Structures are given as structure tokens and as C-alpha cells.
Amino acid sequence: MEASSVAITILWSLLFVYSMLGSLDFGAGFWGMVYSNENKNTNASVIANKFLSPAWEITNVFLVIFVVSVVTFFPFATTLLSSILLVPVALGLFLLTVRTTFMVFEHYAQRFRTLLRITSGVTGLILPALLVSILPITLGGFVDFENDYPRLHYGELMTHPTLYMHIAFGLSTELFISAVFLMDYAKEAEDWSAYHTFRKHALWLGPVSILVAVLTIGTFPVEADWIVQNIEANWLWFGLSIVFFLIGYSALFLKHRDGKRGFARLAVVSIIIQYGLAIYAYGSAHLPYLVYPDLTVADGFTSASFYPMLIIYAIGFGILIPGFILFWKLFLKDRRYLKQE
Amino acid sequence: MDVVVMARALFGSSLGFHIIYATIGVGLPVMIIIAEILHLIKKDSDYALMARRWTKGFAIILAVSIASGTIVGVMISLLFPNFMEIVGQVIALPFQMEIFAFLIEAVFMSIYLYAADRLPTKLRIVSIFAVALGAIASAVLITDVHAWMNTPAGFRLTPDGGITDVDTWAAFFNPSFVTSALHVVFSAFMTVAFIIASIAALRLLKRNISTEERNYHKKALTIAIYFGLITSLATSINGHETAQKLHEYNPRKLAAAEGLFETTRYAPLSIGGYASLEDQRVKYAIEIPYALSFLAADRFDTEVKGLNEWPQELWPPLYVHILFNVMVGIGSVLIVIAMFAVFWKLVLKKEYPPWMLALFVAGGPLAMIAIEAGWCFSCIGRQPWTITDVLRTGEAATKSGSVGFLFVLFITLYVTLLFATAFILKFYFKRNPVSKDLEKGAS
Ligand code: HDD
Ligand code: HEM
Ligand code: HEM
Numbered sequence: 001m002e003a004s005s006v007a008i009t010i011l012w013s014l015l016f017v018y019s020m021l022g023s024l025d026f027g028a029g030f031w032g033m034v035y036s037n038e039n040k041n042t043n044a045s046v047i048a049n050k051f052l053s054p055a056w057e058i059t060n061v062f063l064v065i066f067v068v069s070v071v072t073f074f075p076f077a078t079t080l081l082s083s084i085l086l087v088p089v090a091l092g093l094f095l096l097t098v099r100t101t102f103m104v105f106e107h108y109a110q111r112f113r114t115l116l117r118i119t120s121g122v123t124g125l126i127l128p129a130l131l132v133s134i135l136p137i138t139l140g141g142f143v144d145f146e147n148d149y150p151r152l153h154y155g156e157l158m159t160h161p162t163l164y165m166h167i168a169f170g171l172s173t174e175l176f177i178s179a180v181f182l183m184d185y186a187k188e189a190e191d192w193s194a195y196h197t198f199r200k201h202a203l204w205l206g207p208v209s210i211l212v213a214v215l216t217i218g219t220f221p222v223e224a225d226w227i228v229q230n231i232e233a234n235w236l237w238f239g240l241s242i243v244f245f246l247i248g249y250s251a252l253f254l255k256h257r258d259g260k261r262g263f264a265r266l267a268v269v270s271i272i273i274q275y276g277l278a279i280y281a282y283g284s285a286h287l288p289y290l291v292y293p294d295l296t297v298a299d300g301f302t303s304a305s306f307y308p309m310l311i312i313y314a315i316g317f318g319i320l321i322p323g324f325i326l327f328w329k330l331f332l333k334d335r336r337y338l339k340q341e
Numbered sequence: 342m343d344v345v346v347m348a349r350a351l352f353g354s355s356l357g358f359h360i361i362y363a364t365i366g367v368g369l370p371v372m373i374i375i376a377e378i379l380h381l382i383k384k385d386s387d388y389a390l391m392a393r394r395w396t397k398g399f400a401i402i403l404a405v406s407i408a409s410g411t412i413v414g415v416m417i418s419l420l421f422p423n424f425m426e427i428v429g430q431v432i433a434l435p436f437q438m439e440i441f442a443f444l445i446e447a448v449f450m451s452i453y454l455y456a457a458d459r460l461p462t463k464l465r466i467v468s469i470f471a472v473a474l475g476a477i478a479s480a481v482l483i484t485d486v487h488a489w490m491n492t493p494a495g496f497r498l499t500p501d502g503g504i505t506d507v508d509t510w511a512a513f514f515n516p517s518f519v520t521s522a523l524h525v526v527f528s529a530f531m532t533v534a535f536i537i538a539s540i541a542a543l544r545l546l547k548r549n550i551s552t553e554e555r556n557y558h559k560k561a562l563t564i565a566i567y568f569g570l571i572t573s574l575a576t577s578i579n580g581h582e583t584a585q586k587l588h589e590y591n592p593r594k595l596a597a598a599e600g601l602f603e604t605t606r607y608a609p610l611s612i613g614g615y616a617s618l619e620d621q622r623v624k625y626a627i628e629i630p631y632a633l634s635f636l637a638a639d640r641f642d643t644e645v646k647g648l649n650e651w652p653q654e655l656w657p658p659l660y661v662h663i664l665f666n667v668m669v670g671i672g673s674v675l676i677v678i679a680m681f682a683v684f685w686k687l688v689l690k691k692e693y694p695p696w697m698l699a700l701f702v703a704g705g706p707l708a709m710i711a712i713e714a715g716w717c718f719s720c721i722g723r724q725p726w727t728i729t730d731v732l733r734t735g736e737a738a739t740k741s742g743s744v745g746f747l748f749v750l751f752i753t754l755y756v757t758l759l760f761a762t763a764f765i766l767k768f769y770f771k772r773n774p775v776s777k778d779l780e781k782g783a784s
Binding site: 053054055057058060061063064065067068069070071072073074075076078079081082083085086087089090093094096097098100101103104105107108109149302304305308309312313315316317319320323324326327330331334336337 | 397400401403404405407408409410411412414415416418419420422423425426427428429430431433434436437438439440441443444445447448449450451452454455456459471504507509510739740741743744747750751754758761762765768769
């Protein structure tokens with residue numbers, strides 16, 4: 001494989017990891033808000049926040065990793081990307097900051113709980129919407145050059161149906177993934193009221209998310225014909241992705257011996273595989289462009305310090321593995337944490 | 342206003358905001374480790390309580406630190422794309438490594454914060470060690486990029502402005518890396534020490550506190566004073582080396598720092614005052630004969646270059662002389678305060694009188710001002726260059742409009758967050774006062 005292909009594969013894998021972690025993070029914030037009213041007879045909010053408290057920092061670091069990797073692997077892409085994305089990304093940063101700080105402040109000043117929860121819940125919807133709206137921008141048709149300087153046409157973007165379908169796609173995916181995951185997490189905590197709440201939501205969100213995904217492709221702008229063709233050529237992988245969806249979705253209905261429905265762990269794993277396949281298939285359909293038609297992967301890449309950076313990645317993640325394992329044991333497995341009031 | 346000016350203002354204020362929290366993020370874990378270790382050695386539960394309470398404060402600060410760090414991390418690419426294009430080719434390595442420093446800090450901070458009661462003591466101390474290590478490493482690595490901007494190395498420019506002959510490690514170990522990194526770490530340590538001293542002194546100034554509570558704050562104050570003395574000495578000794586590096590690699594910046602216009606041997610050191618362009622000297626300053634020459638290279642006859650060696654368009658703004666003096670002045674005052682406090686304790690063996698406590702209260706804010714002054718001196722003193730003698734600030738910045746609107750948005754955010762953090766800290770520690778924790782421990 002060429003160095004630039006290795007780099008884009010790493011970048012795409014980071015995007016995959018962040019899209020999963022981000023869905024859990026933002027989704028948990030949203031569910032935490034929906035069920036924050038203490039009178040409701042479910043612990044869904046407690047479970048969501050139990051996951052969110054220790055996990056948000058790590059999710060945030062993956063966002064930073066993604067951005068830094070774009071700039072360090074593809075420095076020649078910075079000028080174009082930062083000119084067209086300045087405003088949306090800066091707004092995202094603004095909201096992310098409000099969300100992060102309010103979420104933490106809530107722990108220390110419980111009197112303001114409602115206000116702060118609403119903030120983290122609402123930003124849990126707006127932020128992913130903002131993030132997925134970057135996708136259609138790269139498809140072509142929304143960027144133009146004026147005196148050699150790239151401009152994003154906000155007007156055209158805002159009035160194009162594909163933007164809204166992308167947002168619907170992002171949100172339904174986020175909520176589906178987080179519902180399935182939190183269902184599994186609630187099971188680990190043996191909290192059945194939360195379990196049933198999240199299962200109920202997973203049941204309707206699953207089919208909706210698939211339907212929206214398929215419809216979204218139909219709304220791609222005419223300039224994006226190139227990627228539609230590539231997607232059709234990649235149908236095998238997308239088909240496989242659907243198969244994993246079906247496996248995961250059916251797992252929600254399987255009955256245990258004690259009569260409870262849902263093999264949560266199987267569902268989570270299949271659905272992660274489902275999205276993994278879809279994201280890689282989409283990524284390969286996007287090649288060779290980073291931004292169509294102005295910027296290709298090879299144009300953006302530099303090999304100057306590529307190999308040292310690969311080594312840093314290997315060493316870095318190597319060192320961190322014990323940390324992740326400890327983290328997993330303490331927060332995702334330890335009954336003392338899961339059942340703590 | 343022009344887009345470039347707006348971009349610089351936005352980025353400078355974002356960093357100025359981030360650094361307040363980041364500095365605490367680098368220093369506080371070290372203080373927590375000291376408290377944990379003292380607890381282990383002395384078996385005095387006050388130290389355990391200290392570690393616990395500092396950790397709460399740290400968690401609140403950390404949230405803002407991470408959020409604002411994410412802002413500057415992304416914004417640097419958004420606002421200075423042409424700069425990042427060069428960074429990505431030459432000095433990407435520290436940025437990449439820094440990510441792992443963040444990850445280590447994030448993973449172990451969650452562990453220390455939410456699982457401390459479920460961990461054996463040793464693993465708990467390992468976790469907070471990892472947090473400190475992550476924070477220090479991230480500070481050192483980002484400072485590396487900053488040092489490289491001051492003393493670029495490890496590449497060649499082609500005639501058409503491209504980059505060739507990249508030597509990643511030469512860039513990494515650029516001439517000012519080691520001195521700058523040490524300076525940042527030492528100054529962060531000393532700042533947090535003086536902030537802790539401020540808080541403890543403020544509490545001790547209150548009349549109606551119980552003896553237990555008084556003892557608790559005295560112990561905190563003692564740790565802070567000793568640690569503050571050591572680290573402030575380290576900061577200034579190493580600051581002296583940093584200045585010698587300027588003499589060697591950035592003489593223009595040194596000249597601006599000292600307000601020296603004509604190249605001179607036996608140059609005097611001007612303290613205070615302001616550098617006046619008309620008079621070609623620093624007005625209203627105290628002059629110490631020969632001192633600048635001696636400080637620059639350990640010899641009285643050292644020739645120190647003056648600003649007139651360069652065309653005026655390459656000078657940084659002359660007010661950096663003031664920034665430099667503020668930093669060095671505060672550093673010197675704090676050393677004196679800390680020495681005096683140790684002398685009072687060890688030799689006179691007396692309690693601190695209220696006027697000394699009042700001095701300690703001033704120490705924390707002063708140290709933070711020195712941090713801001715130091716960074717602003719270093720970045721503004723580099724102007725008009727973003728990468729010294731390689732890339733001008735005007736060429737580095739974005740050409741997108743809309744920066745003005747973002748500037749207003751983010752300044753509002755920062756001001757709000759400054760108040761909000763102060764408020765939350767106050768709110769939390771008011772509801773959970775030391776006296777309550779001490780009673781809980783006793784029962
Ligand atoms: C004194 C040292 C220092 C300085 C000069 C800076 N930072 Fe910083 N930064 C830290 C010390 C630090 C820290 C204390 O180490 C933080 C706080 C929490 C953390 O994990 O690291 C941090 C956090 C932090 C984060 C958040 C990481 C996360 O998600 O956990 C980012 C992206 C940056 N910084 C980026 C920057 C950039 C791009 C800077 C300058 C251009 C910068 N920092 C200046
Ligand atoms: C007391 C004697 C001190 C001396 C001689 C000194 C010297 C210097 C010099 C020469 C620089 C500029 C480096 C450059 O631009 O390349 C600098 C920067 C800086 N100083 Fe100091 N300093 C002193 C004290 C302090 C104190 C007390 C603090 C804070 C508590 C501090 C914090 C900083 C910071 C944060 C920077 C910017 C980072 C850097 O470039 O290293 N300094 N100092
Ligand atoms: C955190 C403490 C810091 C503070 C308070 C600070 C302050 C400033 C200020 C005031 C400016 C505007 C200068 C001007 O245009 O007149 C600036 C510019 C800049 N700084 Fe720093 N700085 C800090 C650390 C850093 C670090 C660690 C880096 C690099 C990794 C950095 C990179 C830059 C860049 C790229 C610019 C914009 C280009 C330029 O004006 O040269 N700064 N900073």
C-alpha cells in the first residue's frame with residue numbers, strides 16, 4: 001500500500017472510533033436529559049450519566065486525535081479545509097465547550113441540575129448534527145474558488161435537502177447506537193427498568209436509521225454522482241453491513257431462559273460491525289478525493305515525518321492498552337461502580 | 342478591522358484563557374502527589390483530605406482546561422492554515438505525541454477521580470502519577486512546537502517557498518526546546534504552589550476557625566511555601582539560561598526585551614520604565630551598569646546587539662520590554678517572599694503574622710500574571726514573524742471573513758466561563774467546608 005493510503009486508512013479508522021464514541025457520548029447526554037425527571041419510573045438517566053461521567057474525556061481526546069491527524073498527515077489539506085470549515089467548526093467548538101463544562105459543573109453544583117442537564121442534552125443533538133453536515137460539503141457542488149480562494153456557499157448548502165437528510169441520518173444513528181449500548185450497560189448493572197427503556201427505543205430507532213441512511217443517498221447533489229456510482233460498485237460491503245444490522249436487530253428479540261428478551265452484547269457487537277463495514281465502504285467510495293473535485297488524498301499528503309509518526313502511534317497505543325483495560329474493568333465491568341447510588 | 346489582526350487577537354486570547362487552566366493542570370497533580378506521599382509517610386489523615394479536596398478542585402479546572410485546549414488545538418489550524426501547513430511537514434511529531442499524553446491523562450484522571458475508593462493505595466498513587474506525567478508531557482511537547490517557532494530548525498526553504506530536507510529530529514530538538522520546556526514546567530509548578538499558599542493564607546486570615554482547621558491550613562501552607570521556594574528558584578535560574586539562548590539565537594528579541602537600541606559592550610540592565618523610540622533608550626528605568634552584558638553571556642565585555650541592527654519593520658512592539666519586566670519582577674518578588682517565609686519559620690520559629698499572610702494571598706495571582714506576561718512576551722516578541730525569519734504572521738493567517746463575529750462569540754464564552762468556574766468552585770467548597778470534612782474524618 002502507498003504511504004498516503006496507509007495514512008487515510010488510519011484517519012478513517014479514527015473517524016470510525018470517534019463516530020462510535022461520539023454517538024455514545026452525545027446520545028448518553030440526550031437520554032440523560034429525556035429521563036432526568038426523577039419521578040419517572042425508570043433509572044435510564046442514572047445509567048446514562050454513569051457512563052458519561054468517566055468516559056467523556058476519552059471521547060474528547062479522540063476528537064482531538066482526529067483533527068491533529070488530519071493536519072499532520074495531510075498538511076496540504078489544511079488551507080482548503082480550514083477556509084471552508086472555519087465557521088461551522090468554530091460553532092461546534094463553542095457548543096462543545098459549553099457542553100463539557102456544564103456537564104462537569106453539574107456534578108459539583110446540583111442545585112442547577114435541570115438547567116445544566118438540558119444544556120448537555122440539547123447540545124447532544126446539535127453537535128452531531130453539525131459534525132455530520134461536514135460530510136455533504138466534501139461531496140462537491142458547495143465549494144467554489146473566488147480569486148484563488150475557496151468559499152463555501154452557505155445558501156446553497158442550507159437549502160439543499162441532502163443537508164437535512166444527512167442530519168437526520170446522523171441523529172438516528174447516534175440515538176440507535178447509544179440506545180443499544182446503554183441497554184447492554186444497564187444489563188451489566190442489572191438495572192431492568194433502564195434496560196427496558198433503552199430496548200424500547202432501540203426497537204424503533206433501528207429500522208428508522210436504516211431507512212434514513214438509504215434515503216440519504218437518494219438526496220445527494222448532482223455533483224456527487226461520482227460517489228453514488230462508487231457506492232453502487234461497493235454494494236457487496238454495504239449488503240454485508242445490512243446483514244449485520246439484521247443479526248443485531250434480531251438479537252434484541254431473542255428470549256433468554258428466564259423470559260427476558262434481548263441478547264444485548266450480541267446486539268452491540270453486531271451493530272458496531274455493521275457501522276464499521278458501512279463506514280469503511282463509504283470511505284473507499286469517497287476515494288481518491290478528500291474534497292471533490294479540488295483535493296485528493298495524494299495531494300494533501302506529506303511523507304516528511306510519516307514513518308516516525310507511525311512508530312509513535314504504535315508505541316502510544318501500546319502504552320495505553322493497560323490503561324484502557326483498567327478503565328474497562330473499573331467502569332464497564334465493576335458491579336461496585338455500576339450499582340453505586 | 343483587518344482579518345489578520347482579528348485572527349491574532351482571537352488566537353492570542355484563546356491561549357491566554359487556556360493557559361490559566363492549563364498551568365494549574367500541570368502543577369496541581371504534583372501537589373496532590375506530594376500530599377498523597379506525605380499521607381503515606383506521616384499517616385496524618387489531614388494530608389489525605391488535602392489530596393481529596395485538591396482533586397475536586399482539579400476536576401473542575403480540568404474540564405475547562407480540556408475544553409479550552411480543544412478550542413486552541415482546532416483553532417490553530419483554522420486561523421493559521423499556512424502555518425500549520427509547514428508545521429505538518431516539519432514539526433508534526435510533538436503534536437502527535439501530545440495526543441498520547443492527553444490520553445494518558447484522561448484515562449487515569451477518570452480512574453483517579455471516579456474509582457479512587459475502589460483502588461488499593463499503590464494503584465491510586467500510580468494513577469495520579471500518570472495524570473501528572475500526562476500533563477507535564479503535554480506541556481513539554483506543545484512547548485516544543487512553540488520553541489521551534491522561536492528557533493526553527495530541521496528543514497530548508499526552496500526558492501518558491503516550499504519545504505525540503507526535513508529532519509524530524511533536528512526540528513524536535515531545536516536549540517531552545519530544552520530550556521523553554523523546563524521554564525514552562527517550573528513556572529507552572531511555582532504558580533500552583535503560590536496559588537495554594539494564597540488559598541491557605543486567605544483561610545488563616547479568618548478569625549473564627551477551629552484549631553483543627555487552622556492546623557490543616559498551616560500544613561497546606563507549609564507544603565506550598567517549600568515547594569514554591571524550590572520551584573521559583575528553579576524558574577529564575579533556568580529563566581536566566583532562557584535569556585542566554587535569546588542572546589545566542591534571537592538577539593533581536595533580547596534587544597526588545599531590554600529596550601536596547603544601540604549595539605553595546607558593557608551594556609547596562611534597565612529595570613522598569615518604557616522603551617522610547619524618540620529617545621532611543623528606556624526612560625524612567627533603574628540602570629544596573631554592565632549587568633546586561635554579564636547576564637547575556639557571563640562576561641562584562643559581551644557585545645549585546647541593539648535593535649538598530651535591524652530595519653525597523655522587523656522590530657517587535659517596544660512594549661514587550663514591560664511584559665518581560667513584569668515576568669522577571671514578579672519572579673524575583675516571589676523568591677524573596679518565599680525565602681523570607683522559610684527564614685521566619687526555620688530560624689525565627691514564629692507564627693506568620695497577618696501582614697505576611699496577606700503577602701502570601703497576593704502571591705498566587707501575581708504568579709499567574711507572570712505566566713501570562715511570559716507567554717505574551719514570547720509570542721509578541723516574535724512579531725512580525727510567526728516562525729522566526731521564515732513565515733510572517735500576515736502570511737500565516739486565514740483570509741476568511743467572519744473572524745470578527747467569532748471573536749465576539751468566544752470572548753463572551755471565556756468571560757462567562759471565568760466567572761462560572763469561580764462561582765462553581767466557591768459554591769462547592771462553601772457547601773463542603775474543611776470543617777465538615779474534618780468532622781466526618783473524626784467521627
Ligand atoms: C503549560 C502548558 C500548556 C500550554 C502552553 C498549552 N497547553 Fe494545552 N493543555 C495543557 C498544557 C498546555 C495541559 C495542562 O496539559 C492540558 C489540560 C488538560 C490536559 O489533558 O492537558 C491541555 C489540554 C489541551 C488540549 C485538550 C486535550 C484533551 O482533549 O484532553 C488540547 C487540544 C491542547 N491543550 C492544545 C494546546 C495547543 C494547540 C496549545 C498552543 C498552541 C496549548 N494547548 C497550549
Ligand atoms: C525570574 C527570572 C526570569 C527570567 C530571567 C525569565 C526569562 C524568560 C525569557 C528570556 C523568556 C522568553 C523565551 C523566548 O521567547 O524564547 C521567558 C518566557 C516565559 N516565562 Fe520567564 N523568566 C523569569 C521568570 C518567570 C516567572 C516567575 C514565570 C511565571 C511564573 C515565567 C513564565 C514564563 C513563561 C510562561 C514564558 C513563555 C514560555 C517560554 O517561551 O519559555 N518566567 N522567560
Ligand atoms: C498558552 C500561552 C500562550 C499565550 C498567552 C500566547 C499568547 C499569544 C499572543 C498574545 C499572540 C498574538 C501575538 C500577536 O499577533 O501580536 C499569539 C500568537 C500566536 N501564538 Fe502564542 N501564546 C501562548 C502559547 C503558544 C504556544 C504554545 C504556541 C505554539 C504551539 C503558540 C503559537 C502561536 C501562534 C501560531 C500565534 C499566531 C501567529 C502569530 O501572531 O505569531 N502560542 N500568542
